[in-house]
Amino acid sequence: MIQVFPKVSFTYFSFLVDRRHNDSMKNIPANERLIFALDVPNVDTAHRLVDTLGDSVVFYKVGLELLMCGGYWELIDTLVGKGKKIFADIKFFDIPATVANAVAQLNDRGVTFTTVHGNQGIMEAAVSAAKDVKVLAVTVLTSLDRGDLDDLGFKCNVEELVISRARRALAAGCAGVVSSGIEAESIRRELGPRLLVVTPGIRPVENRAEDDQKRVLTVERAFSAGADYIVVGRPIRDALDPRAAAEAIQASILAATSAA
Numbered sequence: 001m002i003q004v005f006p007k008v009s010f011t012y013f014s015f016l017v018d019r020r021h022n023d024s025m026k027n028i029p030a031n032e033r034l035i036f037a038l039d040v041p042n043v044d045t046a047h048r049l050v051d052t053l054g055d056s057v058v059f060y061k062v063g064l065e066l067l068m069c070g071g072y073w074e075l076i077d078t079l080v081g082k083g084k085k086i087f088a089d090i091k092f093f094d095i096p097a098t099v100a101n102a103v104a105q106l107n108d109r110g111v112t113f114t115t116v117h118g119n120q121g122i123m124e125a126a127v128s129a130a131k132d133v134k135v136l137a138v139t140v141l142t143s144l145d146r147g148d149l150d151d152l153g154f155k156c157n158v159e160e161l162v163i164s165r166a167r168r169a170l171a172a173g174c175a176g177v178v179s180s181g182i183e184a185e186s187i188r189r190e191l192g193p194r195l196l197v198v199t200p201g202i203r204p205v206e207n208r209a210e211d212d213q214k215r216v217l218t219v220e221r222a223f224s225a226g227a228d229y230i231v232v233g234r235p236i237r238d239a240l241d242p243r244a245a246a247e248a249i250q251a252s253i254l255a256a257t258s259a260a
Contacts, residue, residue: 030254032229036057037200042071077109092122104130108131114130116137119168139169178198199217220252
């Protein structure tokens with residue numbers, strides 16, 4: 001049976017979360033708020049794209065596609081050596097002991113974020129194993145809509161499910177959540193600033209191509225809704241000039257966060 005957890009006071013959760021996360025969403029340099037999704041088929045392509053982007057991108061999401069093709073750790077070591085920040089988007093989902101052992105492999109590697117996709121025990125196991133990597137809990141994938149949730153057996157609406165999972169992430173000690181910007185405003189309203197909100201599914205105004213992202217927002221709207229970071233992939237990767245596309249998004253981020 002699918003369970004949506006009841007609303008519990010924010011004050012209660014404040015005692016459960018490690019104090020090191022209190023200021024986690026503050027003082028983020030504007031140019032680090034863009035996380036580029038390095039979703040390419042092999043590390044050679046990844047290296048070429050990183051070279052093309054140069055200093056227009058500081059933060060890289062390195063996910064399952066590259067994990068499965070070989071050279072994952074070597075790529076991360078190279079990026080760290082170039083002064084880049086790393087989001088290891090692996091979405092750990094297994095029994096808690098296995099997740100804890102896997103997350104521990106990310107310690108001392110220069111990784112800033114990783115993701116977990118599971119229940120309370122899985123999230124707690126991930127947090128317990130993390131030393132210098134921050135654990136982000138996936139709420140509802142931005143590729144899912146109401147019909148997809150029906151297929152999965154979730155009878156609540158998307159916003160209720162996102163808030164429920166965000167509350168559990170906060171209780172488990174996660175540093176933040178991965179959430180559509182559409183629900184970011186609700187997370188801020190319900191839980192305040194304690195959780196980082198990392199928002200994928202960003203599409204610049206001029207980018208209207210249809211793809212598998214269903215719950216999307218523009219750069220400006222995501223930050224006004226409460227996002228701390230945005231994850232952008234195809235609008236940069238598939239642009240005629242990827243560096244120019246990244247620089248344009250960075251300019252939008254600077255304008256949006258300066259006005260906040």
